[in-house]
Every structure is written in structure tokens, then in C-alpha cells.
Amino acid sequence: MKVDLLPLSRVSAALAAREVSPEALLESALERIRALDGKLHAFLRLTEGEARAAAKAASQRRERIGPLDGVPIALKDIFCMEGVETTAGSRILKGYLPPYDATVVRKLKQAGAVIVGKLNMDEFAMGSSTENSAFGPTRNPWDLERTPGGSSGGSAAAVAARMVPGTLGTDTGGSIRQPAALVGCAGMKPTYGRVSRFGVIAFASSLDQVGAFAQDVRGVALLLSAIAGHDPDDQTSSTRPVPDYAASLARGVRGLRIGVPAEYFGEGLQPEIDKAVRAGIELLRSEGCEVKPISLPNSPHAIAAYYIVATAEASSNLARYDGVRYGHRARATQLLEMYERTRAEGFGAEVKRRIMLGTYALSAGYYDAYYLRAQKVRALIRRDFDTAFATVDAVVCPTSPTTAFRLGEKVDDPLAMYLNDIYTVPVNLAGLPGISVPCGFDNKRLPIGMQLIGKPFDEETLLRLAHAYEQRAGFAEQLPPLVEHAGR
Amino acid sequence: MAIDRAQVRHVARLSRLALSPEEEERFAAQLGHVLEYIERLKAIDVSGVEPLSFAGEASSPMREDLSRPCLPREKVLAQAPEQDGQAFLVPRIIE
Numbered sequence: 001m002k003v004d005l006l007p008l009s010r011v012s013a014a015l016a017a018r019e020v021s022p023e024a025l026l027e028s029a030l031e032r033i034r035a036l037d038g039k040l041h042a043f044l045r046l047t048e049g050e051a052r053a054a055a056k057a058a059s060q061r062r063e064r065i066g067p068l069d070g071v072p073i074a075l076k077d078i079f080c081m082e083g084v085e086t087t088a089g090s091r092i093l094k095g096y097l098p099p100y101d102a103t104v105v106r107k108l109k110q111a112g113a114v115i116v117g118k119l120n121m122d123e124f125a126m127g128s129s130t131e132n133s134a135f136g137p138t139r140n141p142w143d144l145e146r147t148p149g150g151s152s153g154g155s156a157a158a159v160a161a162r163m164v165p166g167t168l169g170t171d172t173g174g175s176i177r178q179p180a181a182l183v184g185c186a187g188m189k190p191t192y193g194r195v196s197r198f199g200v201i202a203f204a205s206s207l208d209q210v211g212a213f214a215q216d217v218r219g220v221a222l223l224l225s226a227i228a229g230h231d232p233d234d235q236t237s238s239t240r241p242v243p244d245y246a247a248s249l250a251r252g253v254r255g256l257r258i259g260v261p262a263e264y265f266g267e268g269l270q271p272e273i274d275k276a277v278r279a280g281i282e283l284l285r286s287e288g289c290e291v292k293p294i295s296l297p298n299s300p301h302a303i304a305a306y307y308i309v310a311t312a313e314a315s316s317n318l319a320r321y322d323g324v325r326y327g328h329r330a331r332a333t334q335l336l337e338m339y340e341r342t343r344a345e346g347f348g349a350e351v352k353r354r355i356m357l358g359t360y361a362l363s364a365g366y367y368d369a370y371y372l373r374a375q376k377v378r379a380l381i382r383r384d385f386d387t388a389f390a391t392v393d394a395v396v397c398p399t400s401p402t403t404a405f406r407l408g409e410k411v412d413d414p415l416a417m418y419l420n421d422i423y424t425v426p427v428n429l430a431g432l433p434g435i436s437v438p439c440g441f442d443n444k445r446l447p448i449g450m451q452l453i454g455k456p457f458d459e460e461t462l463l464r465l466a467h468a469y470e471q472r473a474g475f476a477e478q479l480p481p482l483v484e485h486a487g488r
Numbered sequence: 489m490a491i492d493r494a495q496v497r498h499v500a501r502l503s504r505l506a507l508s509p510e511e512e513e514r515f516a517a518q519l520g521h522v523l524e525y526i527e528r529l530k531a532i533d534v535s536g537v538e539p540l541s542f543a544g545e546a547s548s549p550m551r552e553d554l555s556r557p558c559l560p561r562e563k564v565l566a567q568a569p570e571q572d573g574q575a576f577l578v579p580r581i582i583e
Contacts, residue, residue, distance in 0.1 A: 099563045193544045206542035232551045236544050304526045315503065322504070324576050329569035335581045340506035352505055356496070357519060359503045373529050375539030380532070382540055414518050415525055431543025 004028040008165035008219025022058035022070030029072040042158040046117040069112030077118040080199040089123040089133040092346025102199025119154030128420040141480035146404040149179030174424025177436040181399035181449020192431035193238040196231030204313035217467040221245035248460040253468040254288030259392035276440035298380040302426040308374035315358030382430040399436040399449035438475035
């Protein structure tokens with residue numbers, strides 16, 4: 001197999017063994033992007049100039065800086081990169097050139113990664129299908145009529161189509177794990193506070209977290225080690241030391257206790273997903289894990305609580321788009337009119353809906369009934385997990401209730417779209433780490449994802465379980481027909 | 489729970505969003521549908537529960553209070569829709 005079709009950790013190994021040069025690897029990535037992106041629309045823009053310079057620098061280094069040195073990586077368009085247009089999928093930021101790098105972008109550059117471009121997303125990360133991008137939807141490499149999920153749909157599709165071995169995304173209610181499940185790659189949302197968010201365009205600050213996609217779990221581990229850690233510019237980032245996540249994979253999974261929550265296998269779950277995830281659990285049992293039934297009784301309330309908390313925070317965060325300091329400004333003679341028209345022209349329908357829902361929930365007379373109550377339900381959801389983690393090391397469940405749905409199927413029904421996130425949202429409300437790994441296909445040959453949820457700052461256990469599963473199951477190695485047809 | 493067009497107009501004003509009459513109508517229906525779902529929160533017993541505003545670590549580290557360089561003014565102003573090299577320009581607010 002060609003090196004550029006290999007998963008991230010093996011691309012890294014091939015670079016280390018000098019079987020391929022960073023420059024050759026970059027050119028084959030660009031070639032595949034040019035061949036496939038007309039159909040997929042994973043990328044909003046390429047950074048070819050910067051990438052060629054970085055690849056050249058990588059090939060001239062005598063010693064590799066680390067495992068990401070020379071590896072092509074792409075970024076969700078929510079990460080500020082100095083001098084490179086960054087839009088968060090919104091018309092209101094069209095043409096915006098950030099004057100600085102996000103901390104994670106700086107860290108990737110320092111690790112020698114070759115940043116090839118910016119990836120499509122739902123506007124301001126609000127959505128589960130990438131259809132809310134102001135620049136048109138991304139398509140699923142397994143079926144071009146279907147969504148790759150969202151909001152980090154471009155990040156997931158680019159990895160699944162083997163355009164680049166690794167990408168970064170953000171996850172506020174499932175925006176890394178759900179698209180990873182829908183395209184058949186691995187995607188991890190670390191613990192709240194594990195990764196700096198400085199320079200990451202904010203959606204809901206008590207929930208947003210940066211994470212990584214790769215075809216292999218080891219690749220996700222390598223990316224996470226590179227981006228995690230304390231940042232003086234993000235007061236919510238943790239000072240806990242960052243483990244060598246890839247090294248922890250060797251420890252195996254024998255004796256780990258995994259909990260299976262009854263509430264995550266109920267009504268609304270596609271039967272093939274139920275079956276595939278239960279088979280995944282059996283596989284982990286056969287690897288020496290102890291499987292225990294558990295209950296997370298407040299999880300069914302998570303979507304309702306989430307859509308109050310997330311929209312309330314979004315209504316505040318997005319107040320900054322006022323046409324004064326950056327981005328779009330509408331023509332107007334009065335200041336108030338300028339604000340209202342700038343935002344009316346710059347934001348798409350879903351962003352407007354969420355700003356209004358959040359504003360409503362925070363407005364006089366409704367605060368106690370909605371926002372305060374949602375925060376109390378949030379406490380109950382966290383308490384459920386704390387109770388569960390007294391007896392298990394990780395929770396295993398589906399990532400998404402369905403496989404990839406058709407583009408257009410849910411765009412006019414916001415609530416139906418929100419209910420997609422039913423298994424992922426509780427994890428953000430509780431601030432926990434979660435990972436999705438490919439665990440099979442449905443009868444239409446669409447990928448299925450299995451989710452593992454861990455204790456705060458215990459990404460290592462999740463990565464060990466996901467890696468052990470992936471080694472035995474082998475689903476991550478399957479190529480989507482689109483890539484297969486483009487030739488090996 | 490229904491939300492009428494007058495309420496939508498009020499919330500749009502608070503949100504600094506100019507809506508067309510079609511948007512007002514569509515958003516009233518869609519937000520009403522979502523709020524109806526959210527009503528289920530009211531049935532949950534939350535008596536004695538302390539609200540959780542964020543699930544991060546209890547203490548966050550303090551940074552040393554030292555001055556350090558910030559972005560140069562011209563670099564920041566370069567992204568503004570209207571500026572005069574010193575400040576951001578906005579429509580006149582005082583006659």
C-alpha cells in the first residue's frame with residue numbers, strides 16, 4: 001500500500017525510517033485532495049505555500065523533532081492561524097486573517113507538522129451535519145449523498161478519505177466523536193481543560209474542547225500528546241502533566257472494568273448499531289475486560305439541558321460579531337442598525353436560532369426556569385458518571401443513534417438534528433474525555449462508531465481500550481469506495 | 489410551549505438581529521418546537537441540587553502579573569471594516 005494511505009502512526013514510522021520524504025508525502029496528499037475534494041468539499045482552503053516550506057524544513061532537519069515531524073495535518077477552520085483566512089464556516093468572518101496562531105497551531109508547528117489547509121465545518125460549530133457551513137456542505141466519503149456528520153465534518157471526511165493522516169477538530173456536544181463515527185475513523189474529545197483553547201473561536205466556553213482525528217488510535221494518541229498541556233493564555237487549561245499517550249497503549253486492557261449503560265441502548269437506536277456495539281463489548285470481554293451493567297439515569301435529560309447551556313453561552317460569545325473590529329459590516333447610518341443588519345447578513349439560520357434561544361433562556365423572567373434548572377440537571381448528569389466511575393474504569397456505548405443520514409434530511413427540523421447528539425452531549429456536560437472508534441458497518445455499508453467514555457484526565461485508559469479493540473476488529477483499515485476507486 | 493411573533497421580535501432585538509417577517513414566522517415555529525422539548529426539564533426533581541456551571545478543575549492557576557508585549561496596533565486594526573490608523577470607526581452615535 002502507498003505510504004499516504006497508511007494511518008498516521010505508520011506514516012510517522014515511514015518518515016522516521018526515511019522510506020518517504022516529507023516533501024513527497026505532502027505532494028501525494030495535495031494530489032489526493034485535488035482528486036477528491038471536488039466531490040467531498042472537506043477543505044475550505046489549502047495552505048500550500050506554508051506547507052511546502054514546512055515540508056522542506058522537515059526534510060532538511062538532521063534529527064526528527066518528534067513523531068509529527070513532516071506529517072501532513074489539516075485544521076478545522078475554527079483554529080486561528082496567523083495570516084491564513086479563518087472563518088469558522090461563517091460569512092461574518094469571511095476574509096478574516098487572524099493576527100496570531102492558536103496555541104495548538106503553534107504547538108503543531110513546533111512539532112514539525114506540515115499544515116496543509118483549513119477544513120469545512122458547521123457555522124461556529126453549531127450543527128451535526130456540516131450543512132450549516134456558509135460555504136456548502138461536506139459529503140461522506142462512504143456515500144456522497146450523505147453527511148459526514150458535524151460540526152467537524154471536514155476534519156472527519158479528510159481523514160477517512162486519506163487526504164491527510166490527521167486533523168484537529170473541536171467538540172462541544174459531539175462534534176468530533178459523531179463525525180468520526182459517521183465516516184469510520186477514530187476521534188477523541190479529551191477532558192475539559194486538557195487542551196488549550198487560546199485562539200480557538202468560541203462557541204460554548206464551559207463545553208468546548210479541542211481534539212484529534214486519525215484513522216488509527218495510536219495516531220490520535222500522538223496528536224493528543226503534541227497539543228495537550230497547560231497554557232498561560234487559557235486559564236481553564238489544566239496544569240496536570242501530559243502523559244506519553246502512545247506509550248500507554250502497550251499496557252493492554254486485561255482486568256479493566258467497563259460499564260454498559262442501559263439508557264444508551266434504548267428506543268431510537270438503529271438495530272445494527274446496537275448489535276455492532278454489543279459485539280464490540282464482547283470483543284473487549286474476550287481481551288480480558290470485566291463487563292458490568294450500569295445506569296446513567298439522567299442521561300436522557302442531557303439534550304434539553306445542553307440546548308439551554310450551550311445556546312446561553314453562545315449568545316454571549318457571539319455578541320462580539322458586531323461589525324466593529326473584524327469581519328463583515330453592513331452599510332448603515334445608525335449604530336444599532338449597523339449591529340442588527342451586520343448580524344442579520346453575516347449569520348446563517350441555525351446560528352440565529354441558537355443565539356435567540358440562548359438570549360431567551362437568559363432573559364428576564366426565564367433565567368430560573370431554564371438556565372438555572374439546566375445547570376442543576378447538568379450537576380445530576382455529572383453525579384451519575386461519578387457514581388458509575390466508582391465501580392468501572394470506562395463506559396462503552398454507541399457514539400450516534402444512526403449511521404450517516406442523507407443531506408437535507410434534517411435541515412428543516414432543528415430538534416431532529418439535535419437528537420443526533422443524544423449519546424455524546426452528556427460527556428461534554430460532565431467535562432469527561434470520550435473517543436469514538438470504528439466498530440462495523442450497517443447493511444448499506446455505512447460506518448458505525450463505538451464510544452468509550454472515561455474519568456476526568458484518564459485519556460490513557462480510553463486510548464488503551466480503543467487501541468486494543470481496533471487491533472482485533474480491523475474496521476479502521478477499510479477504505480471508502482471513493483478512495484478505492486481513485487486507485488491505490 | 490408556544491412562542492409568538494411578538495416574543496420572537498423582542499428576543500431578536502435583544503440579540504441585535506434584524507429579522508425578515510418570514511424569519512420571524514419560521515423561527516417562532518421552530519423555537520416553539522424546541523422549547524416544547526426543553527419543557528421536560530421542569531419534570532425533573534432538582535431540589536437540593538447545586539447548579540454546575542462548568543465541569544473544569546476547581547482551582548485555576550494564577551499567572552504572574554507581568555507586563556508583556558501585545559499585538560501591534562496596526563496589525564489588529566488591519567482586520568477592521570473601518571479604521572483611521574488610531575481607532576475603530578463606527579457610525580456616529582451622538583449628533
